Amino acid sequence: MIIRQLTRRTLRSPLECGSQLAALKALTGAARPNSDMAEFREVFSKAKHIAIITGAGVSAESGLPTFRAASGHWRRWKTQDLATAQEFSRNPSRVWEFYHYWRELALKATPSEAHRAIAECEARLSKQGRSMVVITQNTDELHRRAGSKHVLEVHGNLFKTRCLSCGDVDDNHHSPICAALQGKGDPDPKCSDADIPVRDLPRCDEGGCDGLLRPDVIWFGETLDSHVLTKVEKELDACDLCLLVGTASVVFPAALFAPQVASRGVPVAEFNIRPRASTSRYKYHFQGPCASTLPIALARHQSEVI
Numbered sequence: 001m002i003i004r005q006l007t008r009r010t011l012r013s014p015l016e017c018g019s020q021l022a023a024l025k026a027l028t029g030a031a032r033p034n035s036d037m038a039e040f041r042e043v044f045s046k047a048k049h050i051a052i053i054t055g056a057g058v059s060a061e062s063g064l065p066t067f068r069a070a071s072g073h074w075r076r077w078k079t080q081d082l083a084t085a086q087e088f089s090r091n092p093s094r095v096w097e098f099y100h101y102w103r104e105l106a107l108k109a110t111p112s113e114a115h116r117a118i119a120e121c122e123a124r125l126s127k128q129g130r131s132m133v134v135i136t137q138n139t140d141e142l143h144r145r146a147g148s149k150h151v152l153e154v155h156g157n158l159f160k161t162r163c164l165s166c167g168d169v170d171d172n173h174h175s176p177i178c179a180a181l182q183g184k185g186d187p188d189p190k191c192s193d194a195d196i197p198v199r200d201l202p203r204c205d206e207g208g209c210d211g212l213l214r215p216d217v218i219w220f221g222e223t224l225d226s227h228v229l230t231k232v233e234k235e236l237d238a239c240d241l242c243l244l245v246g247t248a249s250v251v252f253p254a255a256l257f258a259p260q261v262a263s264r265g266v267p268v269a270e271f272n273i274r275p276r277a278s279t280s281r282y283k284y285h286f287q288g289p290c291a292s293t294l295p296i297a298l299a300r301h302q303s304e305v306i
Ligand SMILES: NC(=O)c1ccc[n+]([C@@H]2O[C@H](COP(=O)([O-])OP(=O)(O)OC[C@H]3O[C@@H](n4cnc5c(N)ncnc54)[C@H](O)[C@@H]3O)[C@@H](O)[C@H]2O)c1
Pocket: 054, 055, 056, 057, 058, 059, 060, 061, 064, 065, 066, 067, 068, 069, 137, 138, 139, 140, 155, 245, 246, 247, 248, 249, 250, 251, 271, 272, 273, 274, 288, 289, 290, 291
């Protein structure tokens, strides 16, 4: 299976993009996408196992900027440079400020119509003996808060911490996560670092451990959780319809999930505000904000009796 054992990374150069697109083309063939919602709805009505792959775009209408909308920066730093183990060991205060900013934003956000349409559809289909899984690159928990039950978070979760000393992983929804981060994390490029001493950053309270905590997310250069990946593989192998929602598909290995499904001949429907270079590889493409398109796509079909 192609997605195993791959580390999280972003495509950086046009050259690399070109070679990856060639790989996607080889995987999926050159189908022409259509945007016939009525046709999609017929396919949807017959699907028994639906996989929905989501990215930052699904949370955009909840007020959480996508990395690209925020021009990929927090203050003066590229987000992909901040979200690394190297940067955390060099400057844990700066990295915690960055994650504190995201945690506070996500805590205040409410699920969008897109999150709600997905959750409502899952609940409805489960009564009909049909299944839906959300495979998300997002770390904001908005799918769960909307009511989705079957969610695989491939890049971890902003509201979990991992202790660097004892390895304990814990849920953590404190706001702020520690007193020293109160009022910190302003993304303005003119804002200075808080330079919080390491002893005042979030610490482990497990049996007096007091080790430094990190966010339990997958940083660039780190390997995805193999248990989560195994579940993702199973779902991608079993699905008979796949929706790809609000993702630029430039973060690997998640960018390979939809092409892998399409290569089995399973219809993939992309929902994005703009066409992307790989759009032509998928059967359907619905352009527009997913909070408008998804509720139509996933609404009760006339053939659904329960
Ligand atoms: N909310 C979050 O948890 C969050 C937010 C930003 C980034 N991230 C992380 O950053 C990485 C970036 O990857 P990504 O591809 O998910 O995001 P991205 O920022 O690279 O791309 C977002 C995609 O969503 C599309 N989009 C924006 N608004 C949309 C809307 N209203 N409806 C439909 N599509 C819309 C854009 O055209 C783009 O293709 C991921 O690994 C993710 O973990 C997460």
